[in-house]
Amino acid sequence: MEDNMIGNAGGDGSSVCRLCPRNCGVDRADGKKGICGCDATVRVARIALHFWEEPCISGEAGSGAVFFSGCPLHCIFCQNRRISGGAGREIGIRELAESFLSLQAQGAANINLVTPTHFVPQICEALRIAKAEGLVLPIVYNTSSYETAETLDLLNGMVDIYLPDLKYTDGVLAERYSHAKDYPEVAKAALDVMVNQVGKPVFDDNGMMKKGVIVRHLALPGHGRDSREALRYLWEHFGNRIYVSIMNQYTPPKQDLRYPNLNRKLSEQAYDRLVSYAISLGMEQAFVQEGDTAEESFIPDFDLMPEKIR
Numbered sequence: 217m218e219d220n221m222i223g224n225a226g227g228d229g230s231s232v233c234r235l236c237p238r239n240c241g242v243d244r245a246d247g248k249k250g251i252c253g254c255d256a257t258v259r260v261a262r263i264a265l266h267f268w269e270e271p272c273i274s275g276e277a278g279s280g281a282v283f284f285s286g287c288p289l290h291c292i293f294c295q296n297r298r299i300s301g302g303a304g305r306e307i308g309i310r311e312l313a314e315s316f317l318s319l320q321a322q323g324a325a326n327i328n329l330v331t332p333t334h335f336v337p338q339i340c341e342a343l344r345i346a347k348a349e350g351l352v353l354p355i356v357y358n359t360s361s362y363e364t365a366e367t368l369d370l371l372n373g374m375v376d377i378y379l380p381d382l383k384y385t386d387g388v389l390a391e392r393y394s395h396a397k398d399y400p401e402v403a404k405a406a407l408d409v410m411v412n413q414v415g416k417p418v419f420d421d422n423g424m425m426k427k428g429v430i431v432r433h434l435a436l437p438g439h440g441r442d443s444r445e446a447l448r449y450l451w452e453h454f455g456n457r458i459y460v461s462i463m464n465q466y467t468p469p470k471q472d473l474r475y476p477n478l479n480r481k482l483s484e485q486a487y488d489r490l491v492s493y494a495i496s497l498g499m500e501q502a503f504v505q506e507g508d509t510a511e512e513s514f515i516p517d518f519d520l521m522p523e524k525i526r
């Protein structure tokens with residue numbers, strides 16, 4: 217077995233993968249692929265300093281981002297369609313550990329694991345190696361929240377900051393746009409586990425987050441009601457135990473979708489109304505975006521690693 221393959225791709229000592237709620241049951245160590253599109257070989261699309269996260273994550277130095285290829289969710293409006301579809305290159309566990317150390321040497325504020333769910337056992341192994349060799353940065357787990365409690369348990373003590381989405385609260389929308397009717401209850405349960413693991417937000421003297429949870433909500437055009445419900449839930453359920461990031465950067469895919477709402481950007485007025493709603497709730501800890509961030513240039517360029525997944 218090569219060092220970029222592991223036997224327990226399932227995270228439970230077996231090689232049958234049940235790492236996420238898709239529960240595919242395929243033997244990824246044997247080269248099979250589930251809905252995430254990946255076997256047990258880790259693939260990455262980009263490893264670089266990244267400046268477009270929330271200010272307390274990116275800071276001035278940049279976040280040390282590792283964008284993993286593939287995705288268990290496959291939203292029809294995916295903002296990073298090429299990498300969720302598998303674009304990227306194979307990377308061994310030792311090389312991944314060395315990448316974390318290299319990002320630290322470049323001055324990264326943290327290690328930011330982007331769409332990591334389907335590689336959690338391999339990532340944990342790489343983190344153990346890197347920590348033994350001097351990695352001290354906070355570890356950020358950047359996820360859709362389509363997670364099982366068992367997989368999140370593997371991360372307990374390993375991750376310092378969770379950067380999860382709450383995409384929808386309505387199962388009809390979750391089924392229509394992400395083929396995951398159970399997303400709302402799965403995500404809510406996952407958020408509970410994350411908050412219990414890392415606790416209340418902690419910042420250093422420079423305002424950089426050291427521990428905590430920032431829940432992101434990407435406002436979709438034409439779905440103000442669900443966005444309001446997401447914010448209401450987050451405020452009433454977690455209060456000041458989390459930060460919330462209200463995002464306006466929805467970018468329509470190049471090809472028209474069959475849902476006209478999703479073929480346009482979010483209007484400034486709709487975003488302002490959502491922010492006003494958050495204020496009316498009494499929400500105190502929220503990040504908002506200013507101006508027109510829904511430009512293609514806001515989405516990182518992944519051309520550096522164009523190799524397609526087989």
Ligand code: SF4
Nearest residue numbers: 233236239240250252
């Ligand atoms: S991680 Fe991939 S193979 Fe495993 S259950 Fe999820 S979608 Fe299926």
